[in-house]
Each structure stands twice: as structure tokens, then as C-alpha cells.
Amino acid sequence: MPRSDRRRSCFARWSNSTLPHGSEIWNALSQMPTARQAVQAMLQKTVEVYTQPGSPRGCLVSLSAIHCEAKAVRNFLCEKRRASLDSLRRRLEQAAKDGDLSPNANVAYLSEFYRTVQQGLALRAREGVSRKEMLQTVHAAMSVWDKLAGTNFPKSLDSQS
DSSP: OOOHHHHHHHHHHHHHHHHHHHHHHHHHHSSSSHHHHHHHHHHHHHHHHHTTSOOOSHHHHTTTTTTSSSSHHHHHHHHHHHHHHHHHHHHHHHHHHTTTTTTOOOHHHHHHHHHHHHHHHHHHHTTTTTHHHHHHHHHHHHHTTTHHHHSSSSSSSSGGO
């Protein structure tokens, strides 16, 4: 079996054994009535899962194989990260359709911002940052929700560069 296939197989076994933890994070998106509550719950659950005592800190999908030489492994993990971003974007798109977000909200930027915060939490957890500090980051990220999700955020940032 080629090395990249072995790595995928290893990841699949790991994923199946830890799926309940990772799925808790993404299930939070559908369990809350508003988009804001869903994103906040996703970030808080991220902190809880990534700092669980007795478990590796952080996220294998977010942190592993970024510099891996095996293109197939890199692509596989990139696909997994993209799927997480897509889940968040779909939740926010539904919120926009339901009138929970301003019609002027830029769902793509909002999704990208909060997914980036979530990936940053993975790195901070791996570095050993306390749960309290990570929850402060969540609080800070949510403090800009109204600006990012409201009418004051430009529909396109192209003119902002």
C-alpha cells in the first residue's frame, strides 16, 4: 500500500475514533436558533473539545500535514478543512434566507472570519493556552458580530484593499 494511502487509512481510523468530539463542534451550528448563537456555540464547543484533559490539544485536521511532502495527504486534509468552512457558510446562508442576518451581510467573509478564528483556536490549544484565555478570544470574536453581520460591513472588500 502506498504511503499516502496508509496515511489516509490512519486518518480515517483516527477520525472514526474521535468523530464524536469533532462532530460536537459542527453540530452546534444546527442546534442554535440564531446564526449568532450558532457561531458562538461552535467556537465555545471548539474550546471545550480542543482543551479536553487527557486528549491531544488542538485539531489534527487544522494542524497536521500543512507542510507534508505527500500531496495526496495535504489535499485530503485541505478538503476536510474546506468542508468545515462549507458547513459554516451553509448555516449562515440559511440564516440570511430566514432573515436572521441582514440582507447586506457578506456570508462568505463572515464564514471565512469565524472559521479562521476557529482554526486559530486549534493552534492556541496546541500551544497550551488556557481554556480561559481561549474563551476570551471567543468573546472578542463575537463582539464584532454586529459589525460583520450587519449593514455596515461592505458587501465586497475589493474596494477596501
